[in-house]
Amino acid sequence: MSSSSAAASVPGATPADALRRNRIISSKLYFDVPGSKAPVVYSTAYDIAFLGIEKMFLTKEGHLEKTRVVEPLEASKEDLLVVHTEAYLNSLRSSFRVAAIVEVPPLTLMPNWLVQQRLLYPFRKQVGGSILSAKLALERGWAINVGGGFHHCSAEEGGGFCAYADISLSIQFAFVRLDISRVMIIDLDAHQGNGHEKDFANDGRVYILDMYNAGIYPFDHAAKRYIDQKVELVVSWILQAVDHIFLHLIQI
DSSP states (O other): OOHHHHTSOOTTOOHHHHHHHHHHHHOSSOOOOOTTSOSEEOOGGGOEEETTEEEOOOOOTTTSOGGGSBOOOOOOHHHHTTTSOHHHHHHTTOHHHHHHHHTOGGGGGSOHHHHIIIIIHHHHHHHHHHHHHHHHHHHHSOOEESSOOOTTOOSSOOBTTBOSOHHHHHHHHHHHHSOOOOEEEEEOSSSOOHHHHHHTTTOTTEEEEEEEETTSTTOOHHHHTTOSEEEEEOHHHHHHHHHHHHHHHHHO
């Protein structure tokens, strides 16, 4: 889809819709990836090692050459405003607020510039990776972002170690830049993906299948109303499944 056609005005669009569209068109997060690169998006900047937060995304030597991995750009404030509110992004200037989102109390005592550099910057790089992966998936038939998946974050609220709504952002970018009309979210994480569920509440273009353990965080009953196909598991079922797999592996 050409930039000129994508930038064309949409009949019935509100000023907010037009602003979102212009931000998406102006973004640098989509770029052409050489055919020599695999559709695997990763950056060493994804790695977080700060105040006991250990979240490392590493490519194993011999599995995929680093030269074939795609390096994403960091999502800018304008990119994030495609989904997030100005008020929410401003709230991340508070170390106390970020500490609550990632559930690491000691962050409260850290200067925010350090929190931005060591934690939120890696998150923003992962957001850029998620957005680029959608483009690569359409072009190559598949793509992986070795990071992201912040399904607890919505436009106005973060939580559960999710500070930016990369899933919602990826979909909004795809609607505009990839000429996509329908999207299906298949969320198989153990936790309910309440962030994207709230962002796409009553949006007929997005179908959500969410399979999760109903007995753990986030217990977001309001967001459950927006799941099109809900599969709630109970702890006993999960334990039985794990036990079955373990016994099978022993037999092998």
